[in-house]
Amino acid sequence: DTAVSQTPKYLVTQMGNDKSIKCEQNLGHDTMYWYKQDSKKFLKIMFSYNNKELIINETVPNRFSPKSPDKAHLNLHINSLELGDSAVYFCASSQDNHNTDTQYFGPGTRLTVL
Amino acid sequence: GQQVMQIPQYQHVQEGEDFTTYCNSSTTLSNIQWYKQRPGGHPVFLIQLVKSGEVKKQKRLTFQFGEAKKNSSLHITATQTTDVGTYFCAGSKYNFNKFYFGSGTKLNVKP
Numbered sequence: 001d002t003a004v005s006q007t008p009k010y011l012v013t014q015m016g017n018d019k020s021i022k023c024e025q026n027l028g029h030d031t032m033y034w035y036k037q038d039s040k041k042f043l044k045i046m047f048s049y050n051n052k053e054l055i056i057n058e059t060v061p062n063r064f065s066p067k068s069p070d071k072a073h074l075n076l077h078i079n080s081l082e083l084g085d086s087a088v089y090f091c092a093s094s095q096d097n098h099n100t101d102t103q104y105f106g107p108g109t110r111l112t113v114l
Numbered sequence: 115g116q117q118v119m120q121i122p123q124y125q126h127v128q129e130g131e132d133f134t135t136y137c138n139s140s141t142t143l144s145n146i147q148w149y150k151q152r153p154g155g156h157p158v159f160l161i162q163l164v165k166s167g168e169v170k171k172q173k174r175l176t177f178q179f180g181e182a183k184k185n186s187s188l189h190i191t192a193t194q195t196t197d198v199g200t201y202f203c204a205g206s207k208y209n210f211n212k213f214y215f216g217s218g219t220k221l222n223v224k225p
Contacts, residue, residue, distance in 0.1 A: 041200055043157065043215040056212050090156055099206035099213065100145055100164065105156040 003027050004106035006091050012112045013081055020077045021109045023091030031055075032074035033092040033103065034066060043090070049074055050097040078111075086113045117141075118205045120216030128224050133190040135219035137203035144208045146186045148177060151218070152199040160188075160201075193223045 004025045013019055025032060033056075034046040048056035049068040063079040074091060088108045094101035119138045127133050137146065145164045149157035161170055163179035163186060170177045176189045186203055200220045204213035 041151075041218045041220070043202060043218070045212055045215075048212065097211045099211050100162065102147070102159045102162070103157075103204075103213070105158070108156050 004091060004093055004104050006089075006106040006109050008109060009107065010110050010112075012114065014114055015081055015083060017081050018077070018079045019081060019111070020075055021089055021091075021111075023074045023076070023106055025072055025091075025093040025104070025106075027093055027095075027104060029093040029095050029104070030071055031094045031097040031101070032068065032071070033094075034074065034076050035090040035092060035105075037088045037090060037108070039087070047074075047076075048097065055097055081111075081113045083113050086111055117214035118203060118216045120203055120219055122219055123217065124220045124222070126222045126224065127193050129195060130192050133193050133197070133221055135188050135201050135203075135221075137186045137188075137205070137216050139184045139205050139214075141207060142183050143205040144183075145206050146179060147204045147206075147213065148186075148188055149202045149204060149215075150199050151202065155199075157202060190221075193221070195223050195225050197221060198223050 007022045031050045033048045037043050046060045047066045052068045065077045068074045088110050090108045091106040092103040094103045147162045148160040151157045161177050167181045168179040174191045178187045200218040202218045203216040206213050
C-alpha cells in the first residue's frame with residue numbers, strides 16, 4: 001500500500017490555466033506538507049497543515065491555494081499558471097508537527113507549464 | 115536566502131571510493147535529518163541527529179552532528195552503484211516546526 005500518494009504524476013499545461021494536485025496519506029499522520037523542487041533540485045517548503053489547520057505558509061504567490069478537507073488529504077490548487085511554476089511538487093506527511101518527526105514524501109508531481 | 119548550505123553540489127566517484135557531503139548552518143540547529151533521493155524518485159528519510167557531537171552509523175554510512183550543532187556530515191565508505199542519488203540534509207531550528215533543506219549533493223558512482 002502506498003503511504004503517501006499524489007495525483008497526477010505528470011501534468012503538462014499551458015500558461016494561464018488553473019490546475020490542482022491531490023495528495024493523500026494513509027499513515028494516520030496529523031501533519032501534511034507541500035514542497036516545491038526546482039530544476040536545480042532545491043527543496044523548498046510551501047505549506048504545512050496540522051489537523052486541517054494551516055501552520056506554515058512560506059512566501060508563496062497567492063495563486064497557490066492549499067486545501068485540507070481532512071487530515072488525510074492535502075490538495076494544492078494553482079491559478080493562472082506561469083512558466084516559473086514548472087517544477088516537481090512533493091507532498092509529505094509526518095506524525096505531528098514536531099521538528100523531530102520524520103517526513104514521508106509522496107512520489108511527486110512533475111508540472112510542466114508551456 | 116538559503117538557511118542550510120550543503121557541499122559539494124556534485125561528486126563523481128569510482129565504485130569502492132569513499133564519499134562525504136557536508137552541511138552547514140549559520141545558526142544553531144535543534145536537530146538535523148538526512149534524506150536520499152534516487153534519480154526520478156522522492157526523498158526518503160535516512161536518519162536524524164539530535165545531540166551535540168552525535169555520531170550514528172548505518173552499515174557503510176556514518177552521520178555526524180557537530181559539537182556546536184551548526185554542521186553535519188554524511189560519509190559513505192566504499193561506495194556502491196546503489197548509493198547513486200542526491201543526499202539532502204534538513205535542519206530545524208529551536209522553536210520552529212519546519213525544516214530547511216540543504217541544496218543537496220548529487221552522487222554518481224562509476225562501476
